[in-house]
Amino acid sequence: MDISEILNHLGEDREKYFKAVTPPVMQSSIFCFNSVAEMREGLKKEFVTPFYTRGHNPTVAILRQKLAALEGSEDALIFASGSAAVAAAIMSSVKSGDHVICIEKPYSWTNKLLNNYLVNYNVKTTMIDGTKLENFEKAIQSNTKLIYLESPNSHTFELQDIAGVCKLAKSKNITTICDNSYSTPLFQQPIALGVDMVVHSASKYLNGHSDVVAGVLCASKERINKIFASEFMTIGGIISPHDAWLMLRGLRTLHLRVNRSAESTEKVVEFLENHPKVEKVFWPFLKHHPQYELAKKQMCKCGGMFSVLLETEKIEEVEQFCDSLKRFLLACSWGGHESLVFPIAALYDSQNYDNSELPLNLVRIYIGLEDPEVLIEDLSNALATI
Ligand SMILES: Cc1ncc(COP(=O)(O)O)c(C=O)c1O
Incomplete structure (x- = not known):
């Protein structure tokens, strides 16, 4: 099915709601x-037809179909946040005594779940440099049940050879996320x-408009049914029908937004690459990125977020650069209509800053x-202040 069919029509049965072009927000917790x-x-049939919105809601169900089709999976579940989706996926794959392999520097709360929370349930994690396939092989133990990937990760943009890791994992009966x-x-x-x-x-x-927090988990019907009846229903971290409706609206323009963001990023990255106040740019589609060939092989285009190392050691100068920007908002996250900067310097002096991992002159930039x-x-103009 082509992308425009998925974004504009899939899952939408307009005969059921007065031929309205846009589906209604089914803002009801219960169905009689x-x-x-x-x-x-x-x-x-609680999970497939309306009974109680924690399990099934018609507005959310449209979203599920579209996201499964986009990702090429049999089914999908929608959560109240990305972290809820990550947690459900991980928790559905392990039990006490199991071992997990995770790439270095994943999203911070994924890291906390694995290394601070699941250890309480006797699930241990080995963090590895995921840029080398042999590191996965070396880290496998007899009780390894899960390999967790984030390709690329979102501050330094390291990739994993996804097909290679999956082949290895399948041969050892290890689940991959x-x-x-x-x-x-x-x-x-x-x-x-x-x-x-x-x-x-x-x-x-x-979602793309910085107005909804939500998460998605895509997998086979068998896995989704299992997670539905367990982590999904017991923890209950569901998206509200209204947020699902906003997401449906955001999805209509997904292809336009991601392509625009990616194309603009190419131009901005080229400018920054040649700027004397920029020491290094981290973006997988740069020809000298150490994993450029892999990036080209497994990604058809590269997203609109990257990092720069500014040519300064002084935190004041990093702050000056960020504070001078007029068109970029200083905020976390990315993927909305607006361009953003997230300086690692903002973590300085906070419990989330591990000085061994990311340097203070690293600034993450998202191009909207x-x-x-x-x-x-x-x-x-902002670089001129350094
Ligand atoms: C790569 C990545 N995964 C997962 C998450 C968690 O998503 P959410 O903030 O929607 O809970 C984030 C959030 O920033 C992220 O950057």
Whole structure:
């Protein structure tokens, strides 16, 4: 099915709602029945027809179909946040005594779940440099049940050979999860490369308007049914029907937004690469990126976020650069209409800053939908302050 069919029509049965072009927000927590017999039947199908919104809601169901189709999976679940989707995927794969392999520097709360929380349940994690396939092989233990990938990760943009890791994992009966928030299914398709479960922070590109926090988990019907009846229903971290509706609206323009963001990023990156106040740019589609060939092989385009190392050791100068920007907002996250900067310097003096991992002159930049020339001019003026 082509992308425009998925974004504009899939899952939308307009005959059911007065031929309205846009589906309604089914803002109801419960759905009623005409008889006890009907109710009994409804309860048997709680996960596939409306009964109680924690399990099934018609507005959310449209979103599920679209996201599964985009990602090329049999089914999908929508969560109240990306972190809820990550947690459900991980927790569904391990039990006490199991071992996990995770790439270095994943999203911070994924790291906390694995290394601070699951250790309480006797699940141990080995963090590895995921740029080398042999590191996965070396880290496998007899009790390894899960390999967690995030390709690329979102501060230093290191990749993993997704197909290679999945081949290895399958041969050892190990489950694989890949966080695909950065690329979206439009630029990278981990399921086609062999991954068992794909997770997203839908708060980023998928929703795309910085007004919803949501998460997605895509997998086979068998896995989704199992997670539905366990982590999904017991923890209950569901998206509200209204947020699902906003996401449906955001998705209509997904292809336009991610392509615009990616194309503008190419121009901005080229400018920064040649700027004397920039020591280094981290973006996988740069020809001298150490994993450029792999990036080209497994991603059809590269997302609109990258990092720069500024040519300064002084935190004051990093702050001055960021504070001078007029067209970029200082904020976390990415994937919305607006360009953003997130300086590692903002973590300085906070419990989240581990000085061994990311240098203070590293600034993460997201390119939104603005005119790239305007953004370049703004960056140029701010760099002049260093
Ligand atoms: C790569 C990645 N995965 C997962 C998450 C968690 O998503 P959420 O903020 O929607 O819970 C984030 C959030 O920034 C992220 O950057």
